[in-house]
Amino acid sequence: MKLQRSSRLALYSVLELAARPDEQLSASEIAAKFDVSLNHLAKVLRDLGRARMVEAVRGAGGGYRFCGNARRTTLKDVVEIFEPITLHDAQGYEPGDKTEFGASLAVVLGEIDDIALATLDSITLETMLKLTDRMQRQGPSSPKK
Amino acid sequence: MTKISELNSESGILVRSAVAGDLPRIIDLDKQISGLDKPDYWQESFRRFGGAQDGRYFLVAEKDGQIAGFIVGEIRAWEFGSPPGGWVFSLTVDPDTRLGGVATDMFNTICNCFRKAGVDKVHTMTDRDNITVMAFFRSQGMMAGRSIPLEMDLSDEEAPS
Numbered sequence: 001m002k003l004q005r006s007s008r009l010a011l012y013s014v015l016e017l018a019a020r021p022d023e024q025l026s027a028s029e030i031a032a033k034f035d036v037s038l039n040h041l042a043k044v045l046r047d048l049g050r051a052r053m054v055e056a057v058r059g060a061g062g063g064y065r066f067c068g069n070a071r072r073t074t075l076k077d078v079v080e081i082f083e084p085i086t087l088h089d090a091q092g093y094e095p096g097d098k099t100e101f102g103a104s105l106a107v108v109l110g111e112i113d114d115i116a117l118a119t120l121d122s123i124t125l126e127t128m129l130k131l132t133d134r135m136q137r138q139g140p141s142s143p144k145k
Numbered sequence: 146m147t148k149i150s151e152l153n154s155e156s157g158i159l160v161r162s163a164v165a166g167d168l169p170r171i172i173d174l175d176k177q178i179s180g181l182d183k184p185d186y187w188q189e190s191f192r193r194f195g196g197a198q199d200g201r202y203f204l205v206a207e208k209d210g211q212i213a214g215f216i217v218g219e220i221r222a223w224e225f226g227s228p229p230g231g232w233v234f235s236l237t238v239d240p241d242t243r244l245g246g247v248a249t250d251m252f253n254t255i256c257n258c259f260r261k262a263g264v265d266k267v268h269t270m271t272d273r274d275n276i277t278v279m280a281f282f283r284s285q286g287m288m289a290g291r292s293i294p295l296e297m298d299l300s301d302e303e304a305p306s
Contacts, residue, residue, distance in 0.1 A: 118274070122279035122280045122283050123280070123283050124280060124283075124284065127280070127283045130284070131286070134286065
């Protein structure tokens with residue numbers, strides 16, 4: 001499964017902020033860590049702000065902080081701000097959809113969507129932080145493909 | 146055969162082997178969550194997994210003297226080709242005590258039982274619509290396993306030709 005760049009950046013941002021709840025991080029700090037453009041990140045942070053997941057703290061030492069509940073906020077909550085998660089429906093009408101093979105292919109693709117949705121909906125930010133911590137303790141390994 | 150009894154001094158939750166006297170509360174709790182009254186199923190389940198039998202664990206959690214949840218599991222060998230491992234196939238918590246560490250304490254205790262019995266993997270299965278339970282298992286570090294459950298309707302119309 002491949003997420004859009006904005007979704008990935010949003011996930012990185014909320015995870016970084018949720019991992020450091022007592023700090024405010026500037027957009028440039030986050031952009032530097034994840035090697036992304038400040039402009040793109042600013043737009044993502046603005047969308048996250050509108051969704052009340054992060055808030056900007058003004059003034060000296062200001063920046064962004066996570067203002068949601070890490071035990072309650074799931075990956076799905078973050079991703080669906082930026083893209084539809086049900087991949088098959090998101091494609092709209094495709095040639096062949098109304099044929100007998102189109103109907104059976106829709107069942108199989110729906111099965112994949114359901115599993116992806118259940119996975120994203122059952123993993124909270126806190127669970128992701130625990131997973132990250134566990135993987136760091138285990139040492140470097142190449143990501144699964 | 147070892148009776149389990151582990152008190153978490155921080156949470157005040159006692160996880161212990163279930164006894165026959167716990168069954169009415171277990172049946173009530175399950176009915177409250179599932180909406181189905183299944184006394185025969187739980188009596189049979191207790192007969193099979195209760196009584197501190199080797200490799201079989203039927204545990205309850207007590208908080209403030211009340212049963213706040215239960216967990217059932219066993220060690221299964223070579224199921225679907227997997228080496229011996231622990232399986233958790235029932236986990237229920239009183240909704241009034243959720244987010245109080247009851248499920249975590251029960252899960253930790255049954256995992257300790259599995260470890261002591263010499264297995265190094267724990268499995269479970271949940272309905273993909275049961276996000277609460279799936280999120281709990283995820284929060285404990287469980288990830289998707291290598292098995293994919295498959296099923297088929299057995300009505301006449303669905304019979305393979």
